[in-house]
Amino acid sequence: MFRTVALRVHSAVRTGLNLNKPTVLAAFPARCMSHESTETDAEFDNRYESFFNRKDIDGWELRKGMNDLCGMDLIPEPRIIVAAMKACRRVNDYALAIRFLEAIKNKCGGKVNEIYPYIVKEIQPTLTELGIDTPEQLGIDKPELALQSVYDMS
Amino acid sequence: MKNGSRITHLVALREKEKGDWKKLTIEEKKALYRASFCQTYSEFTAPTGEWKSIIGCTLFLSALGVWLYIFLKLFEESKRAQLKRMIDLQVNPIEGIASQWDYEKDDWKK
Numbered sequence: 001m002f003r004t005v006a007l008r009v010h011s012a013v014r015t016g017l018n019l020n021k022p023t024v025l026a027a028f029p030a031r032c033m034s035h036e037s038t039e040t041d042a043e044f045d046n047r048y049e050s051f052f053n054r055k056d057i058d059g060w061e062l063r064k065g066m067n068d069l070c071g072m073d074l075i076p077e078p079r080i081i082v083a084a085m086k087a088c089r090r091v092n093d094y095a096l097a098i099r100f101l102e103a104i105k106n107k108c109g110g111k112v113n114e115i116y117p118y119i120v121k122e123i124q125p126t127l128t129e130l131g132i133d134t135p136e137q138l139g140i141d142k143p144e145l146a147l148q149s150v151y152d153m154s
Numbered sequence: 155m156k157n158g159s160r161i162t163h164l165v166a167l168r169e170k171e172k173g174d175w176k177k178l179t180i181e182e183k184k185a186l187y188r189a190s191f192c193q194t195y196s197e198f199t200a201p202t203g204e205w206k207s208i209i210g211c212t213l214f215l216s217a218l219g220v221w222l223y224i225f226l227k228l229f230e231e232s233k234r235a236q237l238k239r240m241i242d243l244q245v246n247p248i249e250g251i252a253s254q255w256d257y258e259k260d261d262w263k264k
Contacts, residue, residue: 089175092168092171092172093171093190094171094175094178094183094186094187095186095187095189095190095191096190098183098187099187099190099191102194102195102196103195105195106195106199130175131174131175131176131177131178132175133180133183135194135195138180138183138184138187139180139184140184140187140194140195140196141194141196142196143194143196143197143200144194144197145193145197146197147192147193147197149202
């Protein structure tokens with residue numbers, strides 16, 4: 001709506017001031033009026049897979065990518081998870097790989113019994129190749145240590 | 155907790171982490187995890203049982219409310235009789251309670 005208003009004002013100003021130079025209204029079409037993304041699912045998957053596959057990725061960027069993925073309303077495709085596991089191997093961070101797998105399991109929500117076994121089955125070749133255990137194999141899918149809540153301390 | 159020995163153990167473990175992960179034992183893997191993360195997902199999402207104390211406090215306060223109501227109901231008749239006596243005695247007839255009572259109509263002034 002504002003775009004049409006602005007265009008009308010602009011054309012009125014032009015005719016009013018008798019500007020004969022042809023001006024390129026390049027600024028107007030490029031303005032994004034909504035937050036909707038035009039990226040397809042495949043493009044999204046490719047973007048994240050290539051992000052994790054970067055050879056020079058460091059620990060911070062890896063965590064940033066994982067955190068952003070976990071913030072979205074989706075469960076990453078197995079090939080994105082595979083790329084993340086390989087990135088963990090490149091930065092020599094074993095704990096991060098386990099943490100990401102736990103996060104994926106948490107993202108499954110109510111459907112964890114359907115989705116999580118499928119994901120583990122899909123990424124198992126990579127896990128065995130890199131020597132990463134699943135959280136269940138390490139035994140941390142059940143609580144181990146209890147921590148006193150900060151609200152219970154005096 | 156001995157400071158020196160724990161830190162050197164982690165330094166050695168970090169070196170081992172750079173090598174083949176298949177050579178890490180389960181305990182070492184867990185130690186690496188705990189070095190980075192204080193609690194596991196299952197630990198910080200574990201139920202706290204807080205709902206029991208919430209229900210308990212709510213019911214306790216509701217009970218206090220019910221007791222207050224019972225107390226007021228218990229003395230309702232005697233309070234009404236006390237008020238009637240005050241009006242009959244014309245207590246504070248100029249600015250106080252009896253000034254609000256209309257003695258012709260035998261009701262409160264509108």
